[in-house]
Structures are given as C-alpha cells and as structure tokens.
Amino acid sequence: MNIKISAEPFDPWREIQAHQHSAKEMAGKFGATNIFIGTMRDFNEGDDVKGMMLEYYPGMTEKQLEKIIAEALRQWPVIDALVVHRVGDILPNEPIVLVAVWTSHRGDAFDASRYIMEALKSRAPFWKKELLKSQAERWLVKNTDGYL
Amino acid sequence: MSIKVRYFASLKESIGRSEDHLEFANLATVGDVWRCANPNKALPDNILAAVNMDYVELNGTVKDGDEVAFFPPVTGG
Numbered sequence: 001m002n003i004k005i006s007a008e009p010f011d012p013w014r015e016i017q018a019h020q021h022s023a024k025e026m027a028g029k030f031g032a033t034n035i036f037i038g039t040m041r042d043f044n045e046g047d048d049v050k051g052m053m054l055e056y057y058p059g060m061t062e063k064q065l066e067k068i069i070a071e072a073l074r075q076w077p078v079i080d081a082l083v084v085h086r087v088g089d090i091l092p093n094e095p096i097v098l099v100a101v102w103t104s105h106r107g108d109a110f111d112a113s114r115y116i117m118e119a120l121k122s123r124a125p126f127w128k129k130e131l132l133k134s135q136a137e138r139w140l141v142k143n144t145d146g147y148l
Numbered sequence: 149m150s151i152k153v154r155y156f157a158s159l160k161e162s163i164g165r166s167e168d169h170l171e172f173a174n175l176a177t178v179g180d181v182w183r184c185a186n187p188n189k190a191l192p193d194n195i196l197a198a199v200n201m202d203y204v205e206l207n208g209t210v211k212d213g214d215e216v217a218f219f220p221p222v223t224g225g
Contacts, residue, residue, distance in 0.1 A: 057217065063201045097225050124225075125224075141220070142223060143222070
C-alpha cells in the first residue's frame with residue numbers, strides 16, 4: 001500500500017507503472033487493476049477557471065487516507081493499493097488524484113477503488129480554492145456527489 | 149493543560165490566523181476550545197473538528213498536549 005502527497009505535478013501512468021514494477025510479490029497474483037484519475041477542469045459552476053490552490057492538513061490527511069485504505073482492505077480482498085494526491089498550485093489538465101487498486105477479480109477492484117475514492121472525497125482533509133479567469137478567488141464549499 | 153488549535157482553508161482566512169495556543173485549568177470539550185479561542189465568533193455551521201488528527205464531535209473532551217483542529221467540509225479529489 002502506498003500513499004503519496006505531491007506538491008509537484010505527477011504522471012499517474014508513470015506512478016502506476018513504477019508501483020507495479022516495485023511490488024514484485026504481486027506479479028502473477030492480480031487479475032484486475034482499477035484506476036481512477038481525477039484531473040483539473042478549466043471550468044466549474046459556469047465559470048472559467050485558470051488555476052487552483054489545494055491546501056491540506058499534513059499528518060491528518062495521510063492518517064485519514066491510511067484509515068480509508070484499511071477499511072477497504074477489511075471489506076475486499078485487495079492485493080495492493082496506491083493513492084497519490086496533489087497539493088499546492090495546480091493548473092487545468094493536471095492530475096489531482098490517482099487511486100489504483102489491484103485485486104484477483106474485477107468486481108473487488110471496482111468496488112474497493114470506488115470506496116476509497118468516495119471516502120477520500122468526504123473525509124480526507126483537502127481544500128480547493130479556485131482562481132477564476134475573472135481574477136476572483138473562491139473556496140469550494142463542498143464536493144458534489146459525483147454522479148450528477 | 150496546554151492545547152494547540154489549528155485552523156484551515158476558508159476558516160483560517162475568515163478568522164485571520166492559522167493557530168492558537170491555549171491553557172485550560174479544567175476539563176474542556178472541543179466546543180469549549182472553540183469558545184475560548186474565538187469568544188466573539190460562533191462556530192460556523194458545517195465546521196468539522198479533529199483531535200490529534202481524528203474526527204471528533206464538539207462534545208468530545210481534550211487532554212493536555214492535544215492538537216485540536218477546525219476546518220470546513222473537505223473538497224479534495
């Protein structure tokens with residue numbers, strides 16, 4: 001299991017490849033990998049967005065992510081999981097979050113990665129402040145349920 | 149007992165500081181910590197609280213050396 005908070009842009013595909021390469025013990029054991037990547041949009045709530053600042057609570061963010069992954073491990077037979085989340089100043093088209101889950105079968109991979117992602121959205125202490133094209137700044141008040 | 153209080157995101161901006169250090173003579177709850185640190189400001193709706201980096205309710209008690217945090221709903225991912 002690996003959790004990374006990154007103040008620099010990251011390439012989710014390289015992260016997945018590197019993680020899978022280093023976790024040699026799971027070679028041949030997993031049959032399913034589910035990947036979720038969240039990427040910054042250049043629009044939100046009808047406004048053009050040119051940047052974002054992502055604040056977090058060092059220590060608590062990692063602790064909550066560890067708890068969320070542990071909860072997923074208790075519910076599904078997860079072989080391995082990787083969570084990477086950006087902080088700091090972010091530009092449109094840059095990845096914000098990566099959740100990758102390796103399991104034997106696809107159902108567990110879908111379910112566990114969705115659980116991790118939804119729990120992250122509601123419990124991991126990150127906060128987004130958008131910088132609009134109009135130069136106005138605004139804190140996001142809450143995450144949507146993601147299915148609207 | 150000594151309590152460190154931390155604030156994040158829009159709450160930090162609205163109260164104009166990121167942390168406080170408080171001393172309590174008696175048993176205190178998380179709600180007491182807020183009232184002592186911010187006597188002229190009611191705790192805004194929806195604010196979340198944590199003690200030592202775990203979520204807590206406002207009626208939870210604190211002990212010497214605890215780190216109490218207040219922050220708005222999270223918006224990561």
